[in-house]
Amino acid sequence: MSLDVDSLFAGSAGTDNSPKTPSENISLAFDIGHSSIGWAVFGGAGGYHLNGCGTVVFAESCQNQKRAQFRRTRRHIVATKSRIRRLREVLLARGVLTADELDALGNSHPWLDAADVLRGKRLLSWRELWNVLRWYAHNRGYDGNSRWARSEDAAGAGADHSDEQEADTEKVKKAHGLLRQFGTDSMAETITEALAVDHNTAKQNGGRVKKSSRVYFKGFGAAFPREIVVDEVRRILEAHKFDAAANAGTGSGLRGLDDAFITGVVGSPKITGGEKEDWKIALPADWSDAQRKKFLGTRSARTYEGGLLFGQFVPRFDNRIIPACRITGKNTPSKHSAAFYRFRWMQTLGNVRVRDKIATAGAGAKEEYCKEPRPLTPAEIAALDTKMRAVGRMTQTEFKNAVREVTGGASTRQLEGTFMTDEMAEGLVLDPALATILSIPAWSAVYEKMSGEKAEKHRAIWRNKVFHSKVPTTLDDFLNWLKQHNINIEPLRAAAGDAAIAAAAKQSTKSSRKRRGGHSDFYEDNDDSDNENPATGNPANFGDPVQNALRKAEKIKYAATGRAPYCTEILLAAADEYAAGLNPKRAPAEDAAAGAEARQVAPDQSGDKSPHSIPRAAAHCETGTRSSTASRPTDVPLRTMECGEFSPLSPSATCRAAAGAGTGSAA
16 A cells, blocks of 8 residues: 555645644554565544555565574574583583693594493593583584574564474474484484494494494484483483492592582473573582672673573573553563453454354254354353353364354354464463363363362462463472372372373374384374473383373463563453453444444343344344444454454543553554
């Protein structure tokens, strides 16, 4: 759409070169991406009239993709060198190696030394272990930045990395294929097997053990998941842990390698890469505060999280300036908040349109529906909200069935286009913590088994713990919390065990069916991801499914990322308006008309069991009182495709009250 800029401004008195002043409040909105910029101009009374909008798309020659790639490479090299330097300082401070030994060149096969330790063949000296740690500093495994995974909008840079993510996913699948092909569970062992090099079984060439190969391993294009690499490094360090009492005179273990060193280098096992201040644990206890601050730098120490080997600095997009609400000017909350989930869910219900069933004569008559769709009534919205609160999340099929149920069998064909994208389907999540609990068999069994006066309170506490926890949690954590509060957890453990055994048996049957199909190419993904240990990515051992269920750390599922478009007060006020059958995106006059129309189809209070009786619906359809004006107005630029990222809300009565009668427009 083209925009006549001169029409936005009124000419002031004077010559043509004299400055012009705006004749009304003008607001400019920009959506900046890596290859395009979307823009819109708002003006008029209150600044909510759309004067024009459009998109500027950049040609490929204008993009800085090559420069960005070089910049990422430089940053990766700098980060790797800094990681090795910090490990060197810790080892030097612990006195396990001299400066010359730390700076000396290592051998060319650290992966082979690591594989020997993982197979229990031998232990390494400090010089060999340092060479292995340096190799892992260069090859830490792929994690897709999972610690701070964000959507495009949350990242702030607006870059579309979908192609890169798909390529990375393929590399991870190939790595899992290599693990299955060679029957290994670590990166070092897989490389050794793929190169056909081994200290014991390798061919002898002139009395020398073969430590090299003509196989080009990088040609496999495999990227091992970070969880697998973290697990194998922890196993290598654990094998060399020194115990002064047990190892006195035996020569086993390495002096200076203790639990504090392992946690400080690898991080705690609760979260991949370690928790926020794990890196401090590896530092010598006799270091002064000045030395500790100097180690990473006063500023860097506040933004570094995890262990020295697998930790990293907080990305800028996770530590960015919090945007202000475009209506009130207050800070916007995270999308992972109760206010945003309720707003998004109610907005989804507000966009639903159904066509009522018309009463027909005869049992075998063809079902007929009104031609004009209508919005949901407040009673129907409340009924759907009650169903959602019981499960936390619905699939599209479950949602359509629920809509048909509460509307007395109305047609849901209008919903086919409502969930065209993943972003729109995310609107079917109200309580991700509850949905996570109910999606795990053992957790769900415990959740349903809880009884007593405080059962509901304990369920709410559990949901709250899962919702706000920044690290994966285990079922054991919650059961131990209940035990500390004098709750008998034995029946809960039994219920969890029964559910875990049943789930393991079902999964085993499912996996055996897949394996019977067979795959000759180990690069292909055999879709055995459900049969893998989520902590390491290795094939799971279901020998003790009960312990797996109790101790397996789970992340919250279905959580939203990024910042909400409005402040908490506006989100809740808009959600209440949706619940009342109103639309906060309409002007007050249109909202009042829509509200009156919605009230005309309110549930019959005369004893009808259905939300609205069929005769009432049929009469409405025949008289035509449900007009198409109930759908979204065409003059308001909505972007509901992005789940809440649409044009400014109209300042209806409720929003005005929440905003303190503020009518400022968006900048």
